[in-house]
Amino acid sequence: MPDEEELLEEGVVSPVQPDIQDPLLRKLLQAEPATADTPEPRPDKLPEPDDEVDCVVIGTGAGGAPLLARLALAGLRVVALEAGPRHEPRRDFATDEEAQRFLFWNDERLSAGKDPLSFGNNNSGTGVGGSTLHYTAYTPRVQPDDLRIRTEFGVGEDWPLSYEDLAPYYDELEWLLGISGPSPYPWGPARQRGYPLPPLPLNGAAQLMQRACEKLGIRTSPAANAAVSARYYQEGIGWREACTNRGFCQAGCSNGAKASMDVTFIPLAEAHGAEVRADCFVTEIERDAQGRVTGVVYQQHGQQQRQRCRTLFLCAGAVETPRLLLLNELALSSGQVGRNLMAHPGLQLWGTFEEMVRPYKGIPGGLISEDTHRPADADFAGGYLLQSIGVMPVTFASQVARSRGLWGQPLREYLQQYNHVAGINILGDCLPHTDNYLELSEEKDARGLPKPRVHFTNQENEQRMNAHAERVMRRIWEAAGARDIWTFPRSAHVIGTCRMGLSGDDAVVDADGRCFGVPNLYICDNSVFPSALSVNPALTIMALSLRTADRFLEKRQRLDL
């Protein structure tokens, strides 16, 4: 990158002001101009709240919210710190992609490698509820063999726990969240019971995929989605209204039909005494001489605050969790923090149809197939699932611009077919690789903290999987009657960076989520996944969250903290 000062002297454009990328921060800094340019020297004394709580939870997404509720239900004093604000979706959420940008983690991350990852609206949320505020609501369970990928293929890593460890939590979650899905579910082990609600109706893309797969002999099923297909009673919350098919899951649900954390586990936690503090950005994790965590320091509305705690649960996601550990030089003994970064292959394939699709209506991922979980003709390890996809217009247009490279009249002409386009995509496993990792960059954000730099390059296994998936999806879309087929290469969720394992020599946390070497620090989010899994991660993160809480509570009962 060119030297910044040199750039500022070449007068093509008027001089720039200090670069503050985050609007929330800018507001804070405007209120506190003294902090704008220089990182504040660490103050000697902070107001010392005399209370120490049992647990602090950093982050209120799929990793933090379920365990927050579990700990509160067990009668512990728990405080959650959420970097983003609290929303009132019914009043504030617009059916407009640009207006909903506040849902995304918009602090800038640097994307390096041959296949740079996009963040923001692609996979990173903020606000009370975290990324579940904008997740698509896909909630497939993992299949047992995904947790044993090393045993099966000799590559990647096995999980230090099994499907049997997760299954009871999946069951509990499916009923608590009110999952709409097919019963029985056609793939994976038999289940204790079916889904509590029938599947959501199929939209145009789902019907096209269904029709084509039937011709080709590929099994499909309406997918399991965390949006209620009928009114549903939520313990501690009340009734949740049925999904209205507005197709806007990825930009926020405005009627509470989607089981984001803000309408499920957070109200449940609060009903049992948990305190959720919004707009709290944690910067420091404090320790005593023995290296045990004693509390955290955070910024709220321009004020620095401290909260002491007996146990800390770090649930900030696969980018902010390792970033916070690296910034605080905490739990680094394994050398694995930031490493083993994976990203789900999420190749999309689009086509134009004679029929009117109007791809903005209905749950985006209406139809699923897991017949490609272990394809017979695979030349790669692991597998993937197939999903039909609906799409919002601005997301679609920007993908066309980035990937097809169309501009001028051809771009406008292509997009006039928006109502005739439909897509399918995959969600595939990814293997860890030494070239894929997160580090702190030299470049600072407005808080004076180094921006994270994320290196990602699809390796041979991901490339082969994508090539296989493209052939399969092309066949399906041709059978469905698509013309003008094109692909949008994409990686979805970021996974890894603080992986769990059996030993502190090669893992950051144990199977219970507890850090090796820091006994009162737990991590629970997609950073602890030892392998990426070939399913959307939200349900498994929530299952781990409940399990982490249960394991912690068991230990606590045995006074084995």
Add this chain to the structure above:
Amino acid sequence: MKYPPGTVRALLDTPHVSEATRAALQQRLDAPPYEPQFFDAETYRLLGAVCARLLPQPERAAPDAIDLPAGIDERLASGKSDGWRYDVLPPDREAYRLGLGGIQQAAQTEFGQNFLALSPEQQNQVLAAVQAGTAPGDLWLKVDAPRFFEELLAEATILYYSHPLGQEEIGYAGMADLPAWTRIGLDEREEREPQEAK
């Protein structure tokens, strides 16, 4: 045009659109003429000419056209980010400054003229070279040309299709989602959705 004009604008006044949604869309329709805050006047004109090639609006005269450079200038002035940046690009403000400078440099090298003075075909030629990474000029040593072009095009495209006029053009009616969509399958249209011209 495949869809009649005015569809989204008509929907805004109906109970099918929520208050928050209406406010967001109406604000874009009612945006007053914009004065650049980040770019100097000359660079801003250059940006306008580039946007006019990326998303030409020959059917809309100046005050009715979707103001793409305004959206870009406003964002850069406020320092907003979309959460990530290609590591090969400098920070957004520098990237735009260098990239637009590079477009100007390429126009001068190829045609011996200011980009604004070129014919639309010549302008397209310059931009195609930027997209392909073959545009001449030493500024491109400091900013990755294809990635800069991708970012600029994506930003202009997002602004264009976020605007009610851009949405009318493609027959999008998703903003009118109250009370619910019930006809969501293939070839199923609800009365409030626009019909395509045959």
